[in-house]
Amino acid sequence: MAIKIVCLPGDGIGPEVTQSTIAVLKAVGEKFRIEFDIAEYPIGGIAIEQSGTPLPDQTLAACKEADAVFLGAIGGPQWENPEASVRPEQGLLKLRSELGVFSNIRPLKVFPSLISSSPLKPERLAGVDFVVVRELTGGIYFGERTRQDDYATDECRYSVGEVERIARVACEMAMQRNKRVTSVDKANVLETSRLWREVVTRVVKNEFPEINLEHQLVDSCAMKLIQQPAHFDVILTENMFGDILSDEASVLSGSMGLLASASIGDGVGLFEPIHGSAPDIAGLGIANPYASILSAAMMLRWLNLELAAKAVEDAVLDAIDNGTLTRDLTISNSMREASTKEATQAVLEAI
Numbered sequence: 111m112a113i114k115i116v117c118l119p120g121d122g123i124g125p126e127v128t129q130s131t132i133a134v135l136k137a138v139g140e141k142f143r144i145e146f147d148i149a150e151y152p153i154g155g156i157a158i159e160q161s162g163t164p165l166p167d168q169t170l171a172a173c174k175e176a177d178a179v180f181l182g183a184i185g186g187p188q189w190e191n192p193e194a195s196v197r198p199e200q201g202l203l204k205l206r207s208e209l210g211v212f213s214n215i216r217p218l219k220v221f222p223s224l225i226s227s228s229p230l231k232p233e234r235l236a237g238v239d240f241v242v243v244r245e246l247t248g249g250i251y252f253g254e255r256t257r258q259d260d261y262a263t264d265e266c267r268y269s270v271g272e273v274e275r276i277a278r279v280a281c282e283m284a285m286q287r288n289k290r291v292t293s294v295d296k297a298n299v300l301e302t303s304r305l306w307r308e309v310v311t312r313v314v315k316n317e318f319p320e321i322n323l324e325h326q327l328v329d330s331c332a333m334k335l336i337q338q339p340a341h342f343d344v345i346l347t348e349n350m351f352g353d354i355l356s357d358e359a360s361v362l363s364g365s366m367g368l369l370a371s372a373s374i375g376d377g378v379g380l381f382e383p384i385h386g387s388a389p390d391i392a393g394l395g396i397a398n399p400y401a402s403i404l405s406a407a408m409m410l411r412w413l414n415l416e417l418a419a420k421a422v423e424d425a426v427l428d429a430i431d432n433g434t435l436t437r438d439l440t441i442s443n444s445m446r447e448a449s450t451k452e453a454t455q456a457v458l459e460a461i
């Protein structure tokens with residue numbers, strides 16, 4: 111039976127990188143005789159243009175019935191008017207919430223052949239391999255917002271249950287890795303962080319006694335990520351800190367255009383690169399498609415298609431090792447610059 115994938119290209123470079131990813135999915139499907147039924151639906155700014163809402167009912171219904179959902183990126187300056195009542199980002203947040211995908215897994219590896227693409231010194235990058243486990247459906251992203259003439263508020267709320275379940279995801283992941291969890295919070299200031307710290311400590315003590323747990327404040331964690339990135343194994347953190355730290359971490363790998371993610375809950379999974387719609391390069395044909403393609407590999411693995419997932423990851427690695435690099439990766443090392451199409455072609459040839 112065909113595997114039903116709902117694809118949400120979105121805005122800016124979203125459609126460019128999803129087009130590459132669909133080509134790769136088709137190729138890997140042919141190689142391993144897997145039938146994918148891929149249907150595209152609007153989300154984000156394009157959906158606002160078409161129907162006045164960033165997450166149309168048909169899109170949400172299709173996502174809920176799919177085996178997996180794949181998203182490019184949403185947003186852009188056209189929809190950034192501070193007075194606007196509908197925004198592309200609301201569509202993505204509602205989708206995450208409706209699908210209940212509370213854990214966002216963002217792996218970070220440094221590809222040896224890309225060490226010169228990172229602004230960090232090579233010796234800092236040796237052995238860097240960690241994963242950010244970001245809570246995705248709670249915290250300040252989903253609290254009540256108010257606006258008066260002269261002030262505004264954003265509520266940040268976490269329940270014990272929300273922290274327990276994401277802590278378990280991080281611990282289970284750490285058990286498959288080096289059994290080290292760094293839980294990141296701001297417990298010296300925030301009450302939600304003090305609850306977070308308490309709950310994480312209890313979950314580890316009662317359920318994962320083999321895990322080596324450390325707590326780190328988010329400000330010094332931001333520093334340590336650059337100063338000593340090889341220190342980390344699993345970084346467990348709340349929604350907004352995870353958003354910020356993962357973009358920061360992408361600099362270690364050389365580009366945001368390399369970082370994939372999987373958003374998992376109890377039902378259908380959502381797979382998306384961590385980057386946004388990159389309005390500054392949209393339409394130029396130079397976006398890096400590897401983050402998106404690697405997100406599809408995470409999707410294949412989650413669908414229990416391990417051979418196909420590995421084939422996609424190896425093909426991206428081959429393309430990178432052969433020096434097929436888009437502008438974001440060549441900028442600091444004056445190598446030849448590949449287009450999105452050329453990078454996609456290099457992956458297709460390696461499959």
Ligand SMILES: NC(=O)c1ccc[n+]([C@@H]2O[C@H](COP(=O)([O-])OP(=O)(O)OC[C@H]3O[C@@H](n4cnc5c(N)ncnc54)[C@H](O)[C@@H]3O)[C@@H](O)[C@H]2O)c1
Nearest residue numbers: 183184185186366367384385386387388390391397398438
């Ligand atoms: N998941 C998502 O859909 C998502 C994620 C982040 C931001 N956004 C939205 O994207 C819009 C732009 O946000 P931003 O500029 O802060 O972040 P961004 O991630 O879109 O871009 C940041 C920088 O990284 C570069 N970049 C990002 N992805 C790249 C790729 N694949 N290849 C080459 N270069 C790449 C961009 O050119 C830009 O210079 C905003 O509307 C924001 O809300 C959406």
Ligand SMILES: CC(C)[C@H](C(=O)O)[C@@H](O)C(=O)O
Nearest residue numbers: 184185199202203353384386
């Ligand atoms: C677009 C925005 C709502 C989103 C987030 O903050 O979660 C993005 O930055 C991400 O990292 O996926």
Ligand SMILES: [Mg+2]
Nearest residue numbers: 353354357384
């Ligand atoms: Mg982000």
